[in-house]
Every structure is written in structure tokens, then in C-alpha cells.
Amino acid sequence: MTPTDTAAIRLTDIHKSFGPVLANRGASLEVARGEIHALVGENGAGKSTLMRILSGMYTPDSGRMEVVDGSGVLRDVAGWSTADAIKAGVGMVHQHFMLVPTLTVAENLILGAELTKDGPLRLLDGARAVEQVDALSHRTGLRVNASQLVSQLSVGEAQRVEILKTLYRGARILILDEPTAVLSPPEVAELWQVLRQMRERGETIVLITHKLDEVMSISDTVTVMRHGRTISRLRTAETTPQEIAREMVGRDVVLAGGLRRDAAMGEEVWAVASSRDAAPAGGTSLGQTSFPLPALELRGVSIASARHAEAVRDVGFSVSPGEILGIAGVEGNGQTELIEAIAGLRKLRSGTILLDHHDITNASVRARGDAGLSHIPEDRHARGLILDYTVADNLILGQQHRFARGGFFNSLDGERIAENARRQITAFDIRPDDPILPARALSGGNQQKIVVAREMGRDFRVLLAAQPTRGVDVGAIEFIHAQLLAARAAGKAILLVSADLSEILALSDRIAVMYGGRFVVVMPRAKASEEVLGPYMTGAERAA
């Protein structure tokens, strides 16, 4: 344990419930001054609740909260407000950016504390704002252009602005909620560098994350939470990813692969790799031609979106039965549009889509589903689930015509819906196993299991898996990955899109990189690595 006098944050035995849900039941956290502290745990473990309590958004039901003040003394802050927290130098950077796109970087930073000129009109002092932001940017190493519009920033830059905003308000303790979810590898490396610099200046950082490689590469100390309780507090240098994963899930987790030296970044990176890495005779070494005829084929597909006339430009590829084609790339480079077009949710500008050699370019969503297309959509809350519908009803979404009795009334067959729910809940271990709960009541991992069960628990030929493990816990990731590999073994063709490069590398037989709406490169898994793919993802390199 860290000696008492160096603690920046000490939360002891925090309890917090939302109605019948116990989000925190005896959670504790001790963070030393000037360290990077990783807070890990499965979805629904209570990490975010605990951090929202710390930043004053929630009031705990009971427990002690102490945070260091300006003079270095731990002060009891139980039940403070967000304003109190900001005043005391505790700032939280949320997963979703809270920036005004039509304002400049500087204007976003001063929002709520606008600088004004003297005089009766109290005019805004734009020049001084830019000056101050530039100075802060220079001091922290967070490079931004203060007079640029936020709408023109890349995701990485927007995140830098979020961090700057927190620092501008005087944060000395920075809480980051899954900051790397939307970043490309070079942007992640850059973020780590900034965090390390902040640590050197004595600032304290709490990092909420799912990703064990991040824990290993950046943190000094790890706190693991499970079911609302703090399970353990470990020194990163003295632990292993396996141990952390075990603590998170409460049992041994199969993470094939191991720690390897990342020469380019000069740090150890934990990679979740599939067992096929160790078995070069696997699918990756097969040439594409040795696969049977493609199950899914796209020819010259271009797609328009609201923002781009050509969100996807002239993309053509095929996926064969028993093959996983992984599409890597920073989000927003056309992956969403591509998947939605294949699923029938978006019109093509030009091109052809073939499913088992049948032209489905103009087929309806339902016809595609009936032809053997399954789709795990990237946003389960917007598309994949109807949150107010029960688990049982969600398990038939898109299949409802198969559960109707037909005839004039075409009523739904409650018996078969219930039977289907029971079967899927058991097969895919959806918890709690109550089919009449609304989907909204389930944790993120279990919600995703509903989607996976519905799409993979039926007969299908081709699976579109878009961000299949986004925001789900380690146990569910393991489960979903096993399902994908089993489907591959059963001869299904799978198109996998993921912002998580380690996931792409772990599962794919071939890997394509999307940048600016194009496939900039397609390569067999054996040739791919983070270092190889990184430059393509940022557009720095493209295949001829």
C-alpha cells in the first residue's frame, strides 16, 4: 500500500444504488499523487459510477471520500457537487466528446468562463482567449490550433481539446473514461506521451479502460473492480495481464498469445492473438484462390453519405465460406456506410453486391436476411436492439415474420417466441436469464449477447460483424470471439469491422485497411501487424 501522505484520492467503502441496482457496494480506490492509475473491470462493474461519484455527478449512499486539496492535505469531500470537484481540481474527460462543433477550439475552452474586455459592454476578448489556450497547449504538449473550428478536427485532436478543456479549468486530477476507443495507434501513442508528461509534472491520472494492453503499457497501479466491489489493487510492474483478467472476471480467461516486444514504440504491448498465430499452417497461409467460391462479393461499390458524396469509393472484395475478412481503419473512413449498404440499410451510388452469386444490390433488408445474411450492427443501442422491448422480443427482431402465424390476423406466436428465447438465453448465456426483462435493463455485454444470439443462433451464410465487442467486458469478448471462430470453422463467411486493431489481428484471415472510403491495402494476416497497418490507417501509406 502507498503511504497515506502521498494519496491524492482515497475513496473508502462506497455504496451507491439506483433503485434495485447496486452499482457500487463497497468500492474503494486509492490513487497516489503523480501516478497513472488504471481502473479496470467488466461492464457493469461500477467503474463509471465510482468515477462519477468522484467527479460530483452522483452522491454516494454511504462511504468516505477524500481528495487532496491545493495545500496537499486530504480533505473529506463526501457528497460534493461537480462545481466543487472542478474547483478542487478534479476533471473528467468523458467517452463522448462534449464540444460545440461550430465554435473554435479556444471558444470551446473558455465556454462557461468567457474572457471579456473591460468596459460597459463586456465584449468577448477573443485574442486573449487564443493567447491563453496557446500558452496552455505549449505548456502541456497537447498541440492544437486554438482558432480552428472544432468541426474540422480529427477525433484525436478533439480528444486533445477535451483534455485541454479540463486542464484549462485547473484540473490536477484527470479522469479519462476509455480515451482510446476512437483513436488510431499513432494517436494512442501520442496520448500516452502526453499522459506521461503530465505525470512528470506531478499531475494525477485515473484511466478507465477495458484494454489490458493499455493497462500494461501506461499505468503504474491497477485497481480491479467486479460487481460493484474493489477486488484488488496491483502494482502494474508486478502483475501480468492474465492475473488482471482473472481478477476482472473471477476465473481464468483464455487469452491466447503473449507479451511481445514492440520495437517501434519501445514498450511492451499486450496483444490478444488467436491460436492461429502459433500455427502457421492455418487459414492465413492459404492463398485466397484455394477457398471455395465467394459467399459475399462486392464489385465497384460506391456509397454516398450525408457528409460525403463518396463515403465509400469503388470498393470491391469477396469473402469466402470459412474466411474472416477483417476491415481495419480509424472510424469514419467509410466502414459504417459499407456495412450498412451490404445490409440493405443504405443505397449504393454504383456497384453490385452478390450473396451466393445472387445479386442482392436492390433487395430489401428482409430479403437479404432470408437469403442468409446476418448482421451484428455497430451500434446496438440505436440499431441492434429495441431497448424497451423484452429480451424475448429482441431475440426475434428481423425474424418476426418467421414467428407469425400468418393469415389475416397474422398474430405472433407467443409460445414459439418464448421457446426461442429460452433456447438462445441458454445457448448464449444471457444474464439474467429472464426473457421478459426489457433489454435496457441488461449490462452492455449481455445486450450484445442478445444481438449475437439472434444473428448467429440461426441459419446464416454470411455475417457482417461491425464492432462486435465494442464496450463489452472481457468475459463477453472472449465468448463472442469464440463464437466468431466457431462460425468460421463451420464454413460461414464473416466480414469483421473493428476499431480495435488487436481484435482484427486476432481473428482475421485477411485484413483490409479502409482510409478515405477506399480499401488502401488488403493483405493476408501473416503479413500484418500493428506497425504494418498503422501507416495505412492514417493515410500515410497506400498500396499501389
Place this chain on the structure above:
Amino acid sequence: MTMTSPELSQNPKDTAGAGRTISRATASAHLREALLPSLIALLVAAIVGDILIVVFGQSPGAVYRLLIEGTWGNSYGFGQVLYKATTLTFTGLAIAFALRAGLFNIGAESQLAAGGFMAAIVGLVLPAGLPWIVMLPIYLAAAAFGGGIVGWIAGELKARFGAHEVITTIMLNFIVLALLSYLTSAHLKVPETLHTVEIHSGALPRLSDFIPAFHGSAANLVMVIAILACVAAWWYLFRTRRGFELRAVGLQPEAAEYGGVRPGVVWTRAMTISGAIAGLGGLNFVLGYKHYYEEGFAGGAGFLGIAVALVGGTHPLGVALAALLFATISQGGLAVNALVPKQFVEVLQAVVIIAVAVSVPEVRRILRAQRRTE
């Protein structure tokens, strides 16, 4: 195996009949969730009402006693409550039905009028003296068609051009009511009046034909049709594939689209059915009461239907109960006039509407969705 308790379904080994249990438990959960905000809203309205009554120097007890006596307390008053509730059930149900598809139908007023008008036209064309039992299906079809076509226009405009249904239904109110007014006054009306000539076929039995005590009140057989419409709407919404898809579109159009549903088709269909339900309400006046079409007979029932739908939690059963409540308040206004101004009940209705508007999830969801699309 009889399944009466939702708890039974929590036993996963319990297989036979579990499907029924699931749907039953969900249905009762739907209703409970739907009606809770309404009960709170009524409590708030009661408190505001008390304060108002005290301000007028009266005792709340006395006023409410008078209100109950004038409505549920005697058979004429009760008959009038039932008559008013019948029209409100149709308009409330129409609006609730559209709300389930995520659509705010403000056009029930003109759909109601169009339904009544079409029924009257059919009545004028058909030979006199035919018994109601033969005529009823024709009148039902005519009224549903009249309202349905007005609803269909708004639905189609939304599905095809993305025109917002709130705007189009409000505008259609003006257009349709003006059109009906023109047709009535230029071609159909009895001189010196605002109504058509009397229909001599298919007049529906009144409640007083069965129970003489209701003599003088307008309550009639359309009441039964209103109850059947509620049951049918409930069945459609919660038991059929199309209802499953309609509610999916109402909750999350993107997810419904993902599930193979075309939201545009559902919007058109839902608005057409909604308009048809409102149109059926026209029979209450035209066939059940006056036996002619009269300009302005809708009398705001289309707009009060919005409140009925919201207080009823957009659930068909809740709508029927809410219609009774609003009919009671409306009829009670006449009874309490001696103690407090009759506008008192209008204030009471307004308070209920405001309290419900802030507490009903449908309204909040629609406002949220509106903000998102902006």
C-alpha cells in the same frame, strides 16, 4: 396448466404455457408503466383544483360532490358522460395508435369530422327505412374511409417527402374542415341551419331503448363499437406482427429498419388506421345522436383526444378510462356551475394535460427525437 401469475415464468424449467405468461406479464407491465404518470398528474390536478375552489370561496368537498352527483350520480348525467366518452375514446385511441408508431396526429378533429360527413353522405344516398343491423357495416366502412383518407394523406406526405406530421395534420384540419363546410353550406344544408337533412336509415338504438332511466341522454350503441375498437387496437398493437413492427418504428425507427421494417410504410399505414379510428367516432354523433351531419359537431373532441391519449398512457384500455375521466369533467362542468364558474373544469382539464405532458414518456421521447433530428 393455468398461468395466472407472472412470477411463474421466472422458473426457467417451466415450459408449457410460458409463452402466454410472458405476453401477459409484459402486457400488465405495459399498462402499469403507462398509467403511473397519469395517476400522478391527476393528483396534481386535484390539488390545483382544490386551491382554485378555495379561492372562489367554496369548499372543495361540496364542489366535487356536486360534480359527481351531476355525472355518475344520476342516469341522465351518466348517459351524457358515456356519450361524450365514446367520441373521446375514438379520438384518443386514434392519437394513441399513431403515437405508438412515433407519430403525433394533431388531425383527429378533421378526421372525426370527415368520418361523420362520409357516414352522412352514405345515409343520404341509401334508401330510407333499412334496419341498422344491415346498414351498420356500410356506415362503419364509410366513416373509417372518411377519416382514413385524411390520415393517409398526412402519412404519405411523411413517408414520401419527410413532411412532419404535426404540421401536415394541423394544416389538414384547416383544409378538410373548410372543405366540409363548403360542401355542407353550398350543397347539402337545410336552410337556416348548419346541418344536412336528416338520415332516415340505420339510426342506432340508444341506451334509453334498453334502460328507460337513461331517457334523454345521447348514449347509444356506438359505445359498444368504441369498446370493440379498443380491443381490436390492443390486439393489433401487442399481438400481431404488424403491431410488433409498428411499435418498433415508434420506439427506434433505425432499429426497426435494421429489423427489416420499412418505416415509411408503417407511417402511412399507422396514420391511415389512426384517421380511420377517429373517423369512426363521427358515427356517435351522426348515427347515434342527431342523424345528420352538422358543421362543428367535432367540437374540439379531436384536440381533447390528445390529452385522452396521453393520460391513457397510449394504451387502449387506458384510453377508454381516460375518456371516461375527461367526459366526467366536461359534463361535470355543467353541474358545478352554481358554485364555481364553469370555466373551472376547463382549467382542471388544462392542468391535467400540462401535468401529463411533462410526465409521459412518449412526449419526452418525441421531444428528444425532434431535438436529435434538428
